[in-house]
Amino acid sequence: MSQNLRLLLFLLFLANQNQVLTQLDDLYFHGFNHVKNNMSLNGAAEIEKDGFLCLTNYTKSILGHAFYSYPIKFKNSSNGKAFSFSTAFVFAMVPKYPNLGGHGLAFTLSTSKELPGAFSRQYLGLLNKTVSGSFSNHIFAVEFDTHRDYEFFDMNDNHVGVDINSMRSNKSVPAAYFLDHSEKKDLNLISGKPIQAWVDYDSVQNLLEVRLSPSAAKPVSPILSVDIDLSNILNDSMYVGFSSSTGSITSKHYILRWSFRINGEAKSFNLSSLPSLLGPKDLLVIVVSVSFASTFVIILAIAISFYLFRKIKGADMIEGWELQVGPHRFSYQELKKATKGFREKELLGFGGFGKVYKGILRNSNTPVAVKRFCHESKQGLREFSTEIASIGRLRHKNLVCLLGWSRRRGDLLLVYDFMPNGSLDKYLFEEPKTILKWPERFKIVKDVASGLLYLHEEWEQTVIHRDIKAGNVLLDSELNGRLGDFGLAKLYDRGSNPNTTKVVGTLGYLAPELTRTGKPTTSSDVFAFGALLLEVVCGRRPIEPKALPEELILVDWVWDKWRGGAILDVVDQRLNGEFDENEAALVLKLGLMCSNNAPNARPIMRKVVRYLAGELALPELVAAPDEYDGKNGDVDSDSGDKCKDHVYPYPVSSYLEKVSA
């Protein structure tokens, strides 16, 4: 008995040794229920009851990793050459909201199972901003990407790419598959239906191939092939698995089946036994057959036709250009439902050019802000569509994200991320319920500066905001400042009468040159930003009719105080003296610099950001905002032409006329 036990233990020991010593390099997972111990999961990844591996759930900005628990030898130790490998897997992506994917998944080879420091969103849980592109990452990934990130030069929001140590793909193609050698069909990655993918690497020919198919049969032709020797990219032993992430838009990313093999071909899977993981709901089709024998049915038919006629008449035809526009197009009905029929109760406010409603998208329970413009001319809208296409592609943490849009006759609707803390003006003016503390104010100012820098310099083309003011700075749930309404002023410009050039903006934030030239520039944005800086510190509007005469115009008052050596006197009394004096003085002086009447005496946003970060010392202020004499430290040497322009942007008398009108 005891001898038997000893023998058994010895055998167990051998078996264990075996597992460690011999390389398991042929994996076949027909579902993951029975191999839970063989998979290392982190982030949101989990194995669901039905044995499907789900990498992400519908939470925003999360990531999920699932790797085979044991490292696999990927190189021949005698010559350092990478082995050939092959994998087949079945995946499904189920977007929370139809047609909006976020962000995708990637078949991944990595030296780590946890990928520490990796970001969600556009980084797919693989890398982060600092390390992306570094040779020391030893990351190889085939991405199935459902979000277009311009930062990484993505081609569209439905592509397959090969990523080597970087989120910028070495090569990518739109998702598709070959039926035979020549017939290529498009494939929608976020249909919710199972899709099989094959990744094969041949280390003799140094060739990597990717194939896709909605069925079991492996297509002869790959959709993506890359000549590459992975020997220098992979380490001796690597972990193999999957990585995925969500952003402000989310999808569930499933792996349903997976096989992997070193130096051999991985087995494919039969998809017919797999369910379609409920994607976007199918349209309910009602077929009404009309029998002329029954008058009742005839009446019913007439009623239905009448209803359909009304519906078709009410809906606008989708025109060609609208399909080319980038961001998601919502149906009008959907947004009408989301805002409970644009009920006054859901009104969040009157934004620049229209009303803003709170809404809840039915399918996903996502809160959104819907901005509704009324516009008389279709022509204007058509022109503006190119604008939406570009605005929709702007992505920055300090901009309010445009999720999509809709149009119906003269109504244009824009759908934005909902900002639970509303706009900054509510915290500054009149009698705010909450007083922002100094660190919060300073952070918001820096946030807005960084958002504006992105618009001016960091995107593919310069975007002029044109309407920077406290009311257009929104606060998210963590009180981060985000600029809203960017690029929209053009819509207003292109109103029904194209012959009139309206100066767009808000009194008190309008740069003086605008009233002369009518041409907004980055520098006129900086002027408005200057007014915003002063407001945030002083807690009042640029022009305050109720103030004492010498305090009526904020910038003059701050300037006088600065000259008198008492600049901190202007700081919002409601802070009760609890603020960092150096920071407050910095913001005030910068506010004065930006408020200069001469456009070329104002700093550019790149410098503003660096002043606020303390990376660059603020030059001495030498001239009042309205007495620019070319001596201000920040001016380019060739722009020293004297500009003695005393015309105030907002002559007090005309302002008061406006107030009383």
Ligand SMILES: *[C@@H]1O[C@H](CO)[C@@H](O)[C@H](O)[C@H]1NC(C)=O
């Ligand atoms: C999975 O783990 C079990 C032990 O938990 C082991 O017996 C089995 O060989 C492993 N299978 C694979 C494919 O690694």
Ligand SMILES: *[C@@H]1O[C@H](CO)[C@@H](O)[C@H](O)[C@H]1NC(C)=O
């Ligand atoms: C989704 O995943 C996140 C991150 O792991 C987790 O905190 C959250 O509870 C999950 N949500 C659901 C509904 O499972």
Ligand SMILES: *[C@@H]1O[C@H](CO)[C@@H](O)[C@H](O)[C@H]1NC(C)=O
């Ligand atoms: C490793 O490389 C050596 C020398 O090139 C070769 O003889 C051997 O067969 C290779 N081993 C494998 C497993 O490919």
Ligand SMILES: *[C@@H]1O[C@H](CO)[C@@H](O)[C@H](O)[C@H]1NC(C)=O
């Ligand atoms: C980026 O990832 C690396 C590890 O890959 C980590 O050391 C670093 O802290 C991360 N950086 C950030 C900003 O998270």
Ligand SMILES: *[C@@H]1O[C@H](CO)[C@@H](O)[C@H](O)[C@H]1NC(C)=O
């Ligand atoms: C792939 O991209 C990486 C990073 O951009 C680069 O180092 C490498 O040379 C590229 N390889 C090929 C084959 O293009």
Ligand SMILES: *[C@@H]1O[C@H](CO)[C@@H](O)[C@H](O)[C@H]1NC(C)=O
């Ligand atoms: C990968 O290999 C390189 C060189 O062979 C080594 O310096 C590095 O530590 C390895 N990285 C990991 C994470 O194993």
Ligand SMILES: *[C@@H]1O[C@H](CO)[C@@H](O)[C@H](O)[C@H]1NC(C)=O
């Ligand atoms: C796939 O499975 C179905 C039924 O489950 C079966 O009829 C069919 O022959 C299978 N196809 C292949 C290629 O094995």
